[in-house]
Amino acid sequence: MEMSFFKILLFLHLIINAGFAVPVFGGKVPAVYVFGDSIFDAGNNHFNRNCTAQADFPPYGSSFFHHPTGRFTNGRTVADFLSQFMGLPLQKPFLEAQLDIMKRNQTNYPSNGINFASAGSGVLAATNQDMNVTPLGIQLQQFKSLVEQNQIQKNLEKESLFFLESGSNDVFSYFYPFPAPTLTPDAYVQAMLTQVTNFVDQIYKLGARRIALFSLGPVGCVPARALLPGAPVNRCYGKMNKMVKNYNMGLENIVKxxxxxxxxxxxxxxxxxxxxxxxxxxxxxYGFTDVTNACCGSGTLGGLVQCGKEGYKMCAKPDTHLFWDYFHPSERTYKLISKALWSGGPAQIRPMNVKTLANTTSSS
Known part of the structure; x- marks a missing residue:
């Protein structure tokens, strides 16, 4: 029988408000390999000079790093928090690590994993192609090339974790007025899921054995919906969230x-x-005073101007806002999500949480 909403709420409240101390972790995960979009990007786009999706300027990074890192939030992402919970240093962006080797600053790629995520990218190659982002298929190729060059050992991969979060940009792009979509919403979601299935198939063949697929959040609630003609601003965009839920359902079926x-x-x-x-x-x-407007931005919902761009305004207390900028959660929101994923029950993550996954040994 499904857990009641009240029980889920109580359970989530107990986990999340049990203090902000980093959970004690007894297992050993040598590395984490991260794929996805701006929810996970640790700065890859900064090292791709042709890419126009950037967050390498103030006030991004201001609450934790105290300088921009290329992350699209005021501090750490979910991938960062989960790595810290496992006692790992934060993963370097692939393009930064590659540059270090080309400049001979390093001789090997980092042993704690690599972040391949690219802000603005999607699981579909065409999503935001004009912005020169790195879609999931190319991220996979980057990882594959390192495996084929013996830069990553197969026995290390089997002990490592693989994180994927991607699809928000694909769904958001579907609602752009130009060009008009050629696929129905269901067919579009199916095309997205085909790409995710291919991704899982390929990383398994390359040695991955412990995989975490993270659902999309409610994309129809982001402040940037104010940019879309016909999108409501006094409530979430239901049509968009319906596509998100269909994609998430398919994602869970892939996991099963x-x-x-x-x-x-x-x-x-x-x-x-x-x-x-x-x-x-x-x-x-959960300590929020605003779950609708961007802390940093301008215009309707703070969703019409990117944080840091001309004319932006910033709230006094980012921790009280669910959203940092027009698309992305605040660091505090990411921390709350991370704690739920790390040690939560089946209502937050299933069939086991990330802590249990990190402690579970693959059988092959």
Whole structure:
């Protein structure tokens, strides 16, 4: 029987408000390999000079790093927090690590994993192509090239974790007025899921055995919906969230099939959507005073101007805002999500949480 909304809320509240100390972790994960978009990007786009999707200027990074890092928030991302919970240093962006080797600053790629995520990218190659972002398929090729060059050992991969969060930009792009979409919403979502299935298939063949696929959050609630003609500003964009939920359902089905389809592989599905919706439904319980507007931006919902661009304004207390800028959560929101993914129950992540996944050994 499904857990009641009240029980989920109580459980989530207990986990998240049990203090902000980093959880004690007894297992050993040597490395984390991160794929996705701006939710995970640790600065790859900064090292891609042709890319126009950038957050390498103030006030990005101001609350934790105290300088811009290329992350699209005021501090750390979910990938950063989960790595810290495992006692790992933060993963370097692939393009930064590659540059270090080309300049002979380093002789090897980092042993704690690599971040391949690119802000603005999607699981579909065409998404934001004009911005020169790195889509999921190219991220996969970057990883594959390192494996083929023996820069990453297969025995290390089997002990490592693989994180994927991507799809928000694909869904948001579907609602741009030009060009008009040629696929129905269902067919478009299916095309996205085909790419994710291919990604899982390829990383398994390359040695991955512990995989975490994270759902999209409620993309239809981001302040940037104010940029879209016809999108409501007094509530979330229902049509967009419907596509998100369909994609998330397909994502969970991929996770469910992994143990049977790929011998020795273990996978988890992170229920980010529901977790964020609980924050939105009960803001004061989680320390939020604003779950609608961007802390940093301008115009309707703070969603018309990117944080840091001309004319932007910034709120006094970023920690009280669910959203940092027009698309992205604040560091505090990311921390709350991370704690739910790390040690939460089945309502937040299933069939096990990231802490349990990190402690579970692959059988092949």
């Amino acid at each position: 099939a992994i143990p049977t389809k790929y011998p020795g592989a273990i996978a988890v599905y992170g229920e980010v959507y529901r977790t964020v919706q609980i924050f939105r439904a009960n803001p004061t319980q």
